[in-house]
Amino acid sequence: MAFEFKFPDVGEGITEGTIVKWKVKQGDKVNSDQILAEVETDKAIVEIPSPKKGTILKLNHKEGDTINVGEVLAVIGEKGEKVSKKALKKEDKKPYTGSVVGFLEEAPEEEEVSKLKKADAKAGKSIIAAPKARKLAKELNVSLENISGTGPGGRITEDDVKKSSSGKPAAKVTKKYDLFGYVDRVPLKGIRKITAQKMREAVSNAALVTHHDHVDVTALSDLRKIEKEKAAKKGVHLTYLPFILRATIKSLKKHPFVASSVEGDEIIIKKYYNIGVAIDTPDGLIVPVVKGADQKKLYDLANEINTYVEKVKKRKIDLMDLKGGVFTITNIGVIGSTYFTPIVNYPETCILGTGRIEKKVAVRDDKIVIRKIMPISFTYDHRVLDGAEAARFMNDLRNILEKPESLVK
Amino acid sequence: MVKKVVENFKVEYLQVMDENGKVDKKLMPNLSAKQIKEMYELMILIRTFDDKAFSMQRQGRIGTYICYKGQEASQIGSTYALNDKDWMFPMYRNTAAYIARKHPMSMILQYWSGDERGLKSPDKLNNFPLSIGVGTQEPYAVGCAWASKLKKEKNVSFVYFGDGGTSKGDFHEALNFAGVFKVPCIFICENNQYAISVPIKRQTNSETIAQKALAYGIAGIQVDGNDIFAVYKAVKEAADNARKGKGATLIESVTYRLCDHSTSDDAKRYRSDKELKQWQKKDPVDRLEKYMKANKLLNDKYKDEVAKKAKEKVEKEVRIFENIKDPDPDDIFKFTFEEMTDELKEQNEEIK
Numbered sequence: 129m130a131f132e133f134k135f136p137d138v139g140e141g142i143t144e145g146t147i148v149k150w151k152v153k154q155g156d157k158v159n160s161d162q163i164l165a166e167v168e169t170d171k172a173i174v175e176i177p178s179p180k181k182g183t184i185l186k187l188n189h190k191e192g193d194t195i196n197v198g199e200v201l202a203v204i205g206e207k208g209e210k211v212s213k214k215a216l217k218k219e220d221k222k223p224y225t226g227s228v229v230g231f232l233e234e235a236p237e238e239e240e241v242s243k244l245k246k247a248d249a250k251a252g253k254s255i256i257a258a259p260k261a262r263k264l265a266k267e268l269n270v271s272l273e274n275i276s277g278t279g280p281g282g283r284i285t286e287d288d289v290k291k292s293s294s295g296k297p298a299a300k301v302t303k304k305y306d307l308f309g310y311v312d313r314v315p316l317k318g319i320r321k322i323t324a325q326k327m328r329e330a331v332s333n334a335a336l337v338t339h340h341d342h343v344d345v346t347a348l349s350d351l352r353k354i355e356k357e358k359a360a361k362k363g364v365h366l367t368y369l370p371f372i373l374r375a376t377i378k379s380l381k382k383h384p385f386v387a388s389s390v391e392g393d394e395i396i397i398k399k400y401y402n403i404g405v406a407i408d409t410p411d412g413l414i415v416p417v418v419k420g421a422d423q424k425k426l427y428d429l430a431n432e433i434n435t436y437v438e439k440v441k442k443r444k445i446d447l448m449d450l451k452g453g454v455f456t457i458t459n460i461g462v463i464g465s466t467y468f469t470p471i472v473n474y475p476e477t478c479i480l481g482t483g484r485i486e487k488k489v490a491v492r493d494d495k496i497v498i499r500k501i502m503p504i505s506f507t508y509d510h511r512v513l514d515g516a517e518a519a520r521f522m523n524d525l526r527n528i529l530e531k532p533e534s535l536v537k
Numbered sequence: 538m539v540k541k542v543v544e545n546f547k548v549e550y551l552q553v554m555d556e557n558g559k560v561d562k563k564l565m566p567n568l569s570a571k572q573i574k575e576m577y578e579l580m581i582l583i584r585t586f587d588d589k590a591f592s593m594q595r596q597g598r599i600g601t602y603i604c605y606k607g608q609e610a611s612q613i614g615s616t617y618a619l620n621d622k623d624w625m626f627p628m629y630r631n632t633a634a635y636i637a638r639k640h641p642m643s644m645i646l647q648y649w650s651g652d653e654r655g656l657k658s659p660d661k662l663n664n665f666p667l668s669i670g671v672g673t674q675e676p677y678a679v680g681c682a683w684a685s686k687l688k689k690e691k692n693v694s695f696v697y698f699g700d701g702g703t704s705k706g707d708f709h710e711a712l713n714f715a716g717v718f719k720v721p722c723i724f725i726c727e728n729n730q731y732a733i734s735v736p737i738k739r740q741t742n743s744e745t746i747a748q749k750a751l752a753y754g755i756a757g758i759q760v761d762g763n764d765i766f767a768v769y770k771a772v773k774e775a776a777d778n779a780r781k782g783k784g785a786t787l788i789e790s791v792t793y794r795l796c797d798h799s800t801s802d803d804a805k806r807y808r809s810d811k812e813l814k815q816w817q818k819k820d821p822v823d824r825l826e827k828y829m830k831a832n833k834l835l836n837d838k839y840k841d842e843v844a845k846k847a848k849e850k851v852e853k854e855v856r857i858f859e860n861i862k863d864p865d866p867d868d869i870f871k872f873t874f875e876e877m878t879d880e881l882k883e884q885n886e887e888i889k
Contacts (some may be wrong), residue, residue: 136597140801161592172803179596262887305880 130205130212131180133164134281135195139171143280144196147189148173155207156184164202167195176201183207198281257284268293319412330474335510338469341522345485346500348532355536359427368485368502369405369459370429374535376457376480377401377422379524385512386521387454389475395512404453404473405433407440408463414440415473417453426536461485466503477509480525502529548748550759553766556819558827566770570834576617576765577829578843580609580822583633585847586642587796589855590632590649594800598859599650603629607763607795610821611727612697613637614768615790619695619723619776624685626678626696627667630727630794634697638664642854643861652864663692671732672698672705675724679711682722682785693779695723695772700740701732703749712787716753721779723772724750724787727762729794734807750787762792763821795820 135145145167152164161177164184168174186203189195203211255272257265261284265272270293277284304310316324330336348371359366380387380401387398401422404415416436418429439445456473461484470481483503490499504525508518528534554560568576587606594602605612612633616625627634632645639662648655656666665681668674678696685692702708703726715722726746730737743749750757756778760767768790775786793816797804804813829835870877870885877885 134597136595138595138597138800140601161589171801172797172805174595176595177592179593179598305883310879 130185130203130209131182132200133179133202133204135167135197135199135201137197137280138167138174138176139169142169142171142197144194145169147191147193147195149191150187152184154184154187158182158184158204178204180204185209186211196280255284256282261286261289265289319414323412326474327471330471333474334472334477336471336507337510337515337518338505338507339515339518339522340467340503340505341526343502343504343526343529344490344499345502345529348529349485349500351532351536359430362427364427364430365434366427366430369433369457370426371532371535372482372529373403373418373421373429373457374426375525375528375532376403376455378528379521380455382524383517383521385517386478386508388477388512390477390509390511398454400454402452402454404456405436406456406458407437409440414445414450415453415456416440416445416449417451419452455479457482461502467505470505470507472507472509477512479507481505481507546748546751548745548757548759551767551771552761552764553770554764554824554828556824558824558831560766560828564770566766566773568769573829573834576613577825577835579613579637580765580825581843582847582850583609583613583636584822585844585851586636587633589851590646591796591800593646593855599646602649602800603632604796604799605630605633605794607816607820608727608729608792609633610765610825611762611768611790611792614765615695615725615772618769618772619693622663622692623776624678624681624692624694625664626674626681626694627665628674628697628699628702629667629669630699631667631697635664635667638662640664642851643857646855646858647861652861654864672702672707674698675707675711676714679715679720679722682715682720683718686720691780693721693723693776695725697725697727699732700726700728700730700737700746701735702726703746704740712750712753712755715785716755719782719784722785723775723779724785725772726787726789727792728789729792731794731798731808733798733802745789747787747789755784756786757789758786759789759791762790763819763824765821765825793819
């Protein structure tokens, strides 16, 4: 049977060449490795030697023609042997065998090839596509088995994949593992993304320091117990937070730099007391701002905070309710933990974190007693505040919380 | 105050046989007629292989191939001067040295078709796999040579690299280490004038590559790399010195590749025709033939016989190669770890 010499990839990944010159003509006898043609690729003009000894039965292209990798360049066989019509076809979509072992095995008839192809396709085997095209197919949710490739020797190109994917949803598939094991990938979006940006902004702009202290809230606890019952009668749910908020404002008024921000070469000291309250939600942390908190009564504060919690949970909070804060309180204690290092709600410069209230052993008048203790953590921007002032702010806050009667008024 | 010359260096150049095949009898190494014929037959074999492999790439029967035409004397002269027990660290252009060191040609074709199994050194051959990364193999050779020294074995290690490789850090580290530890290592720089398209003038401002040895306190010599006797002599002396515990040698083998850098290259774009023609006149195979003819070692009949034998040998290896079964794609995943990880299993499934 005549041998069909298909134009191989003579460079590294070329797809076509131009026939510059035929060195033989139809009917010529050729030796193995005798030069048949000069072909110009995008890399060089190369001489193509004959892989077989025999007679040139057919030269498939004229000089100046472009030939794709995988197309039949010449048919070589015995003199007088017939050339199959299939071999004369310019476009040859047989599976690409490329520059690999076994290329010289005699090619089966076209019918056999298509049979093979079908059978192989069922077995999921004879698909010829570069890893990149395969990846794209996976991403676009396209089955390679249904695509007939237009690349060299029927290779499925990225374009083929794109064309056959039109109209289909593009499902982005990502690797479920990294170098060390399985992973889940969660997009950084929504609140998470904003939080990430805010935190990065705070950490890269401010010089953050955290002080820790503990407050004896035994008296506050007793007071709250009484007030809680009173409030309940009026339909108000009273937590510790409104007390802490009021105590904070009292201390803030004594230490104006705590409620401030930095703009260029200026420290802006806020004369209004809009206090942010961090609320944990399944989607992330949301910080509504209690406006004019110093003007509001204890129950009003409690109501407002509770309303915010409801709104935040339903994600119905107004954007304006999240803006204009000068200071933030974050109460991790309701969940757990004692001391931590909260990060300021930039451009605010300070934040107060409260931990879990617990009964602790304490010394009062040289006697060991059991007291209710609340850990507090206060983070400040060292650009505007020094440690001494921070400590003084915390001392005042502690003193107010430990003598809480004034907080009710 | 003192100002004086503390060290003086000279760099030697060695040529035994000129372009017309005339040898300097005083310099001619001690080689029997049989040995010279063996060298010649090897040169013809590897040139035949080179032509065949190049042709096969153009026919789509193998992948990218790195040809070495013009560097036969450099590679055969050096391997011939060494023992089978010596350790070879080749680079990608050292297919000729590989064949001379008995690596089956069918396996070399296998490797250049993308089948890594072709580089698995058959048992008892002290050949390391060729290095595709430029200038990465020198430190390995030095380490191997050091091991031979510590084990008190008489083996030397020899490593090939090109002029381009001398610009890599590993080259300098290797030479320095070889100098300090006086290891039995031979560095063979095949200076073929171009690192792909970068000419030697853009590679180094040194007059020679050989002189770089002096900075590291090892011997350095420049030889006519197209003169098989000069290469043989220099390598033999370097090996003798190494075996005597005198340390390493850097040999700059000045040669020229008469072909493209690879089957994907077109050297015409950066080399002039004139230059190529000048070097064709220095063809190492022609030169040895001239010598042999003048010394009655070669006649037309012998020449034809050698050519025919070489062709038969190569064709036989091609047939062996073309009957090698393709590797199983699963192998890519199977042999990374003793047991496949979940990730590898998943990736393996993807290709099915």
